[in-house]
Amino acid sequence: MTAGEQTLSLFLGVLAVLALASAVGWWLARRAGDEPSPGVENLNARIKAWWVMVALLAVAFLCGTGGVVLLFAFASFFALREFLTLTETRRGDHWALAAMFFVVLPVQYWLIWIDWYGLYSIFVPVYVFLLLPIVAVLRGDTTRFMVRVAEMQWGLMICVFCLSHVPALLTLDIPGYQGRELLLICFLVLVVQSSDVLQYVFGKLFGRRKVAPSLSPSKTWAGLVGGVLSASLLGAALWWITPFSVPQAFAMALVITLLGFFGGLVMSAIKRDRGVKDWGRMIEGHGGMLDRLDSVVFAAPIFFHLVRYWFTP
Amino acid sequence: MPASLVRRAAAGLTALATIGLARIVTGVRGNWVGCTPAPAQRVYFANHTSHGDFVLIWTVLPQAFRSRTRPVAAADYWRADAVRRFLGADVFNAVLIDRDATARTADPIAEMAAAVDGGASLIFFPEGTRNTGEERLLPFKSGLFRLASARPALEFVPVWIENLNRVMPKGVFLPVPLLCTVTLGAPLTLAEGEERGAFLDRARAALLALSVKEVDR
Numbered sequence: 232m233t234a235g236e237q238t239l240s241l242f243l244g245v246l247a248v249l250a251l252a253s254a255v256g257w258w259l260a261r262r263a264g265d266e267p268s269p270g271v272e273n274l275n276a277r278i279k280a281w282w283v284m285v286a287l288l289a290v291a292f293l294c295g296t297g298g299v300v301l302l303f304a305f306a307s308f309f310a311l312r313e314f315l316t317l318t319e320t321r322r323g324d325h326w327a328l329a330a331m332f333f334v335v336l337p338v339q340y341w342l343i344w345i346d347w348y349g350l351y352s353i354f355v356p357v358y359v360f361l362l363l364p365i366v367a368v369l370r371g372d373t374t375r376f377m378v379r380v381a382e383m384q385w386g387l388m389i390c391v392f393c394l395s396h397v398p399a400l401l402t403l404d405i406p407g408y409q410g411r412e413l414l415l416i417c418f419l420v421l422v423v424q425s426s427d428v429l430q431y432v433f434g435k436l437f438g439r440r441k442v443a444p445s446l447s448p449s450k451t452w453a454g455l456v457g458g459v460l461s462a463s464l465l466g467a468a469l470w471w472i473t474p475f476s477v478p479q480a481f482a483m484a485l486v487i488t489l490l491g492f493f494g495g496l497v498m499s500a501i502k503r504d505r506g507v508k509d510w511g512r513m514i515e516g517h518g519g520m521l522d523r524l525d526s527v528v529f530a531a532p533i534f535f536h537l538v539r540y541w542f543t544p
Numbered sequence: 545m546p547a548s549l550v551r552r553a554a555a556g557l558t559a560l561a562t563i564g565l566a567r568i569v570t571g572v573r574g575n576w577v578g579c580t581p582a583p584a585q586r587v588y589f590a591n592h593t594s595h596g597d598f599v600l601i602w603t604v605l606p607q608a609f610r611s612r613t614r615p616v617a618a619a620d621y622w623r624a625d626a627v628r629r630f631l632g633a634d635v636f637n638a639v640l641i642d643r644d645a646t647a648r649t650a651d652p653i654a655e656m657a658a659a660v661d662g663g664a665s666l667i668f669f670p671e672g673t674r675n676t677g678e679e680r681l682l683p684f685k686s687g688l689f690r691l692a693s694a695r696p697a698l699e700f701v702p703v704w705i706e707n708l709n710r711v712m713p714k715g716v717f718l719p720v721p722l723l724c725t726v727t728l729g730a731p732l733t734l735a736e737g738e739e740r741g742a743f744l745d746r747a748r749a750a751l752l753a754l755s756v757k758e759v760d761r
Contacts, residue, residue, distance in 0.1 A: 308721070312571065316723040322713045328720040511723055512573055 234411040237472050238292065241417055245285055252278045276516025284514075284523075288420070292413055297344070299416065300398045304340040309520040310390035310528075311336065313510040317501070318382040323372030327363055331387055335359050339395050346402045355392040360384060389528055390521070396531040403535075405474050405542045414472040415538065418480075419487060422466040423530045426488040427495070430458030447499045450492075459488045474542050483537065487530035494529025498522075555634035559610075562635070566596065566603045570711055570724035574604030577754070578730030579701055583609045585665050586699045586731065589688060591681055591751060592669035593709035596719075598636070600705055601667050604726045614639050614659055615667040639666065653687065657694045666691075670747065676714045681752055684744045692734040692743060699731035700747060704754035727754045 232240070256275040260267045291298035311332065320328060335355065342351035364380045397419065401412045434454025442450045466484020470477045498521060502510065511519025521528075566572060574581070588601055598615035605613055619640035622632030632638045639659045642648035656666060672685035692698060707724040729750055734743055 309571075312721040312723060315720075316707065320710070325713055325716055325720060329718050332721055333718075511571065513571060 234414065237411070237414060238417065241414070241421075241472060242285075242289060245421070249278065249281055249285065252281070273516050278516075280514050280516050296398075296401050299401060299413070300340050300344045303394060303398045304336065306520060306524060307336055307340070307391045307394050308332065309511075309513060310394060310524060311386055313519045313521050314386040314390050315383075317505040317507065317510075318379075318386065319375065320379055320383070321372055321374060323370035324367055324379055324383070326370070327367040327383060330363070330366060331383065331391075335363075335387060336391050339391050340398070343395055343399050343402065348399075348402060351395070351399065355387055359387060363387075393528045393532050394524065396535040397527065399535055400531075400538070403539055403543055405538070406544060408474040408542075411472075415474075418466070418469055418473050418483075419531060419534050420527065421469065422462055422484045423487055423491045423526050425465055426458050426462030426491055427526055428458075429461045430454040430492070433457030433461070443496055443499075446496050446503065450496070450499075455492060459485070459492060462488045474538075483534065486537065487534050490530045490533055491526025494526050497529070498525040551630075551634060555630070558631070558635045562599055563603045566599050569719050569721045570600065570708065572600050572603050572724045572726055575725055575727040577727055579728055581606050584699060585660070585663065586701050587660075587666045587668050587688075587691065588613070588701050588703045588728070589668045589670050589747065589751070590703035590705055591755070592671050592674050593676070593705070594674065594712045594714075596708055596712055597669065597705055598667045600708060600724060600726050601703055602636075604728075609665065611637065612663065613665040613667060616641060616656060616669070618643050620644070639664075643672075653690045653694055656691050660695050660698065670744075674714065676709075680755055681748065684748050686740060686744070688747055689734075689740045689743050696734050699733060701731045702729040702747065702751040702754055703727070704729070704751060706755070729754045 256271070256278050259271045260275060263271055287302060291302040294301075315328065315331075339351060339354055342354060363383060367380055367383070368376070397416055400415045400419065403412060403415070405412075430450070431454065433456075434449060434451045437453035437457065438451030440452045441448070442452055442455055463481055463484040466488075467477050467481035469484075470480035473480055473483075475483060498510075502508065509518030510521035513519055514523055517523045583606075590597060590601060598617070602610055602613065602615075615636055615638045617632060617636075617638040617640055619642050622628050622638060622640055632640060639656055641652035641655055642650060656668075659666060668688065668691070670684040670688040671682040672687065673682070675682050688700070692700065704727045705724065706727070707722055710720070711722050711724060712719045732747055732750060738746075
């Protein structure tokens with residue numbers, strides 16, 4: 232199969248799963264009659280949102296590299312907006328904040344677009360790391376200075392730097408895999424997101440003991456083990472769209488699903504600390520952009536570097 | 545009269561663009577905790593921290609009665625130049641009142657009452673000026689009470705705007721994108737024989753009660 236045919240069959244598979252999920256959700260709602268439980272309503276809202284997200288991804292894929300870079304740049308924008316809402320910045324940080332949105336974010340994605348690995352991999356962690364506190368300090372407000380700067384750095388690393396490693400996968404030059412790099416994004420997003428869904432499903436069906444009761448009420452041992460293992464098996468089954476062998480695909484999937492799980496825990500801890508349940512409300516049934524992408528954020532950079540280390544010359 | 549048509553079309557487009565921009569920058573959502581978005585005639589009274597305040601309230605109102613909801617604003621600011629005149633009078637259809645009590649020729653309360661009699665809902669900032677300090681809410685001026693006395697049947701809806709002062713602090717022109725919420729509480733009406741101080745205290749307490757952060761925003 233050509234890359235185009237592989238992508239198409241992958242999308243058809245996803246559409247079939249979504250259609251099945253919609254049918255199940257419709258049946259559950261009908262069975263409940265006039266008063267569907269909040270759980271069923273939330274499930275249907277989530278499924279509906281998945282249709283929209285898959286459609287957006289499909290449109291971006293059709294537009295090629297530019298479309299994918301732009302899609303994730305916008306995702307970064309919305310994620311950063313949610314993240315900074317929960318920080319305790321002060322009036323003196325205004326120019327630093329504006330620079331994050333209107334300079335750092337576009338430059339990072341532009342560097343990926345022009346495929347300048349040497350700069351996009353250190354731009355935020357080195358240059359912005361040093362320049363941002365300089366911009367902030369020039370206003371002379373020392374109140375909680377280190378906390379404010381640290382929160383801004385964290386926001387940029389999570390929402391811009393880490394997330395930008397999804398489209399950065401397109402810049403990898405893997406021998407024998409040229410022209411198929413979009414499928415690497417499919418692998419990452421499909422495995423990590425289905426791990427989230429499968430953790431939810433296994434947790435709802437069999438979950439009893441909570442993994443981290445102080446962090447998240449919804450993460451259970453059954454969900455963790457069932458979700459991570461089944462998503463890793465799915466990853467192994469998708470070896471044909473990757474440059475990996477079957478065991479390699481399984482190991483990669485295991486690594487990124489585990490990272491995704493712990494990423495979810497870390498982001499939960501931040502929400503707990505700030506007294507909110509969700510990062511935002513822009514995705515019906517899911518919460519905010521960061522609620523949907525927290526696992527991808529933690530998986531993307533490490534997946535990128537593992538592939539780069541072992542599969543590129 | 546093609547010139548006025550062009551002006552009206554430009555005003556309509558500017559209004560849409562303003563609302564779109566407000567959505568992109570603030571992702572604003574209306575929390576209708578005390579009332580529903582019904583087409584009732586109301587006075588929405590809100591905390592005032594930014595020039596964009598009434599735009600956010602406008603954005604969360606259903607489009608059908610947005611054009612009938614007029615912000616009450618300072619004439620000296622919105623008549624200062626051609627751009628602001630266009631925005632104030634044409635785009636936002638503001639009820640412009642004169643803040644200078646010694647020089648003014650028209651009574652602000654009478655002008656607001658006239659707008660109400662014309663069928664409009666109002667957006668009103670009872671603090672009288674933008675709050676740029678650390679205090680949550682400034683003391684209310686008497687305008688809210690005087691309007692309620694002039695039109696006792698009017699519903700007054702408290703509206704708390706959260707976070708817009710971080711998006712656009714005083715003196716900056718470039719907004720920083722951050723999520724904002726607009727929380728609309730239960731309507732108040734002037735009780736029979738209620739004194740000025742009692743009504744203003746009640747209204748202020750109702751507004752402050754909305755400012756308490758919920759666990760789930």
